[in-house]
Amino acid sequence: MKICLIITTYNWPEALELSLQSIVRQKKQPDEVIIADDGSRQETRDLINSYKSKIKNLKHAWHEDTGYQRAKILNKSIMMSESDFIITTDQDCILDKNFILDYSLQAEEGFYISGYRINLRERLTKRLVRRKRLPNLHEIFVETKWNVKHQIRARFMWNRTNRYISGSSNGTYGCNMGFFKKDVMAINGYNEDFVGWGPEDSEMTQRLMNNGIGWKRVYYSAILYHMYHPILCRKNADFNIMLLRKAFKEKIIFVPNGILKTA
Ligand SMILES: [Mn+2]
Numbered sequence: 001m002k003i004c005l006i007i008t009t010y011n012w013p014e015a016l017e018l019s020l021q022s023i024v025r026q027k028k029q030p031d032e033v034i035i036a037d038d039g040s041r042q043e044t045r046d047l048i049n050s051y052k053s054k055i056k057n058l059k060h061a062w063h064e065d066t067g068y069q070r071a072k073i074l075n076k077s078i079m080m081s082e083s084d085f086i087i088t089t090d091q092d093c094i095l096d097k098n099f100i101l102d103y104s105l106q107a108e109e110g111f112y113i114s115g116y117r118i119n120l121r122e123r124l125t126k127r128l129v130r131r132k133r134l135p136n137l138h139e140i141f142v143e144t145k146w147n148v149k150h151q152i153r154a155r156f157m158w159n160r161t162n163r164y165i166s167g168s169s170n171g172t173y174g175c176n177m178g179f180f181k182k183d184v185m186a187i188n189g190y191n192e193d194f195v196g197w198g199p200e201d202s203e204m205t206q207r208l209m210n211n212g213i214g215w216k217r218v219y220y221s222a223i224l225y226h227m228y229h230p231i232l233c234r235k236n237a238d239f240n241i242m243l244l245r246k247a248f249k250e251k252i253i254f255v256p257n258g259i260l261k262t263a
Contacts, residue, residue, distance in 0.1 A: 003104055004032040004083035004181075008070055009091040011040045013047045014129045015227055016091040020051050021134055028101040030087070032057040036077040039065025068232075071190035071200040075259040078181065078189055087178040088201070089224065093117065094134060096223035098153055103178050103222060111163065111214045112183065112205055115176035115222035116150040125228040140225065149219045157220040165214040168248055172215070174201030176224045183213050189259025191243065197232050198240025206247045207255070 005023065009016050016035075023033060033055050035048050039062070048060050061077040063069070078086060085107050089095065106113055120128075120135070124143040128135055135143075144151070184190075187207045194200040209215060246252065 001085055001104070001107065002031040002083035003100060004034060004081040004086045005030040005100065006034045006036050006074065006077045006081070006086060006088045007091060008036045008038065008073065008088070009040060009044060010038040010068075011044065012091055012229075013040075013043045014132075016044065017047055017132060018094055018128055018134060018227070019089070019091055020047075020055065022095040022097075022099075024051075024054050025097050025134075026095070026100045027097055028104055029056055030100050032059065032081060032083050034059045034061055034077045034080055036073045037062040038069055038073045039063060068196045069192070071194040072192045074200075075189045075192065078184060078259060081181060084181060085178060086181055086184070088174055090175045092227040092229060093175050094120075094225040094227065096153065096225075099222055099224065102153070102218070106158070106161075106216065106218055106221060107178065107180075108216060109180070110212075111216040112179040112208050113177065113216045113218055113222070114172045114205070115218050115224060117173055117175055117224050117226040118144050118147065118151055119226050120144060120228055122228040128227070135225070144225070151223060152220060153223055154220040158218070161219065162217045163214055164209075164217070166209065169202050169205040169209050169215055171217075172202050172205045175226065176222060177201060177205070179205075179208065179213075183208055183211075185259065187211055187258070188254050188256075191255040192257045193243060193255070194240050196236030196240065197234045198237055199244045200240070203244045203247050206244065207253050210247070210251045211253045
């Protein structure tokens, strides 16, 4: 099974660099890494180019900056991918060194996976960005709200994993999520009606569930740290949340404005 990691980004190369560092040190390397770039400037391109010698099969998906269009650039990246299984994360996330390995061990036909995120505080985030080096265990221990279930890797606990075969996908984190490419193609990918911040990941996974794909919610596994930043502009949030509710209520599977245009 070939694994692709997709990292969304927008004009924050300092954070993206830490994310890329956390890929370099993975115990199991992904077969492909795609930066889903929602229209960043040249600095981001330069950074990605500088990591091409350190990360195997590092690719750059980019479109013109016309405002926040995460769903659209994710679709473009999925189309570009040549792998069977896709993991999504964001530029502001640092992956534990077992992250890709955990996904490769937990991937299961008929399910998508999601994990959690541990929020790093502002002070630690600023320090990491300044020194361009990943946090050590001591810093993580001191500067996060300690949460064993989401922060300790323990394989003997994996048999307690929750599997949901119906209901709501609410609570899926797009920054720590994995799915089979064929499953997401079957529902026509992300819904590009999402423009501006919103729950496009929950809406996509809701349609996966509506199509009979279960949700495997993993603990003690796929550990991920999220760097601090102020909350993004949420001016389209009401409309976007309505799209998620609609997908749930009307059991929508296929969206016309998805990865393949049908109109
Ligand atoms: Mn974030």
